[in-house]
Amino acid sequence: MLVNDKSYQTVWMEGNSVMMINQNLLPFDFVIHECKTHWDTCMAITDMTVRGAGAIGAAAGFAMAQVYLEAQEAENPSLILEGRHDIEATRPTARNLFYAVEKVYEAGKLSAVNARTEAQRLALRDTEDTRNIGQFGNSLIKKGANILTHCNAGWLAFVDYGTALSPVYTAHHAGKQVFVYVGETRPRGQGARLTAWELHNEGVPHLIVPDNAVASLMAQKKIDLVIVGADRIAANGDTANKIGTLDRAILANHFGLPFYVAAPLSTFDAACTSGKQIPIEERSKDEVFFQNGIDSNGNQIKVRVSSPGSDAINPAFDITPAGLITGIITEKGIIGADKKSIAAVLKQN
Ligand code: MRU
Numbered sequence: 001m002l003v004n005d006k007s008y009q010t011v012w013m014e015g016n017s018v019m020m021i022n023q024n025l026l027p028f029d030f031v032i033h034e035c036k037t038h039w040d041t042c043m044a045i046t047d048m049t050v051r052g053a054g055a056i057g058a059a060a061g062f063a064m065a066q067v068y069l070e071a072q073e074a075e076n077p078s079l080i081l082e083g084r085h086d087i088e089a090t091r092p093t094a095r096n097l098f099y100a101v102e103k104v105y106e107a108g109k110l111s112a113v114n115a116r117t118e119a120q121r122l123a124l125r126d127t128e129d130t131r132n133i134g135q136f137g138n139s140l141i142k143k144g145a146n147i148l149t150h151c152n153a154g155w156l157a158f159v160d161y162g163t164a165l166s167p168v169y170t171a172h173h174a175g176k177q178v179f180v181y182v183g184e185t186r187p188r189g190q191g192a193r194l195t196a197w198e199l200h201n202e203g204v205p206h207l208i209v210p211d212n213a214v215a216s217l218m219a220q221k222k223i224d225l226v227i228v229g230a231d232r233i234a235a236n237g238d239t240a241n242k243i244g245t246l247d248r249a250i251l252a253n254h255f256g257l258p259f260y261v262a263a264p265l266s267t268f269d270a271a272c273t274s275g276k277q278i279p280i281e282e283r284s285k286d287e288v289f290f291q292n293g294i295d296s297n298g299n300q301i302k303v304r305v306s307s308p309g310s311d312a313i314n315p316a317f318d319i320t321p322a323g324l325i326t327g328i329i330t331e332k333g334i335i336g337a338d339k340k341s342i343a344a345v346l347k348q349n
Helices: 038-046 053-074 078-088 095-108 112-138 165-173 190-202 211-219 245-255 339-347
Strands: 011-014 017-021 032-035 146-149 179-183 206-209 225-228 232-234 239-242 259-262 290-294 300-304 317-320 327-330 333-335
Touching: 011 053, 011 112, 017 038, 017 053, 032 038, 038 053, 038 078, 053 078, 053 095, 053 112, 078 095, 095 112, 112 165, 112 259, 112 327, 112 333, 146 165, 165 190, 179 190, 179 211, 190 206, 206 211, 211 245, 225 245, 239 245, 245 259, 245 317, 333 339
Parallel strands: 146 179, 146 225, 179 206, 225 259, 259 327
Antiparallel strands: 011 017, 017 032, 232 239, 239 317, 290 300, 327 333
């Protein structure tokens, strides 16, 4: 996608370094972050310099290639399994991370160069898949539709295009005059910070809405359709996505609105029979206690926004039961959120 008239992807490899847009500094500063070693890349995934299921999948694939290159350089094959472990310990929920590590690990058994080629192939595949998700998802969007999304499942969350926002971009470019309500997505504010920044850059009309305004908007019939992303989809269609997604699904069901999940097949996990098996990441309480922003001079600052005497919890994801999902928009088409449809589409992968 274009940033200041220049085409960017979220994450890529240059030589032995993994390069990424620093998402912790957005929307206030646009900075490219370089990870020279697999450990640097692991740190960037953990602290969410790179974030979003597809983007951390691509970064993890590149990190696995870095592991092979480092092991080759050190002439120490024992670094390979240690490195794989480092990557898999960064963030537990997004399936894409484990999918990419597995694929690149297998490819690297041939050579380090083969590992890098596979990581690059996976990143390219992510781009193609999300572009196709845009085409299929566009068929659900009527002219003048008002769409609610949550978190950031736009191009920043993948290598390019995104999942929930890819249909929005396709519809917008087709002249459908869509409007997007962007849930701010506390505590880290991926909606208010990242989705809003993406939509603004692309010229898509939108409003940032407080997370707790959604029921009221739906009651006023201001929303026609909900599209969200996914971090892991179980074999029965239960879906892990950013905390607060479940609230929106319940509300959509209550108000009779279509609720779609958009995700590539690399997000599906046939080994999880239901959402109960999906690991949910618990992040630092500091993300609840403090917010990052800019002061009146444009300097990035961190401020406490909660009472110092109180404790907090910070689960990063929730599980939306399959029964609340109208359909899943994949790169192969729109499918039902059920065991049979999922098994059939995964056979095509
Ligand atoms: O914690 P994050 O920002 O990495 O969250 C992952 C997500 O981007 C969202 O849950 C998103 O809706 C899933 S699609 C990338």
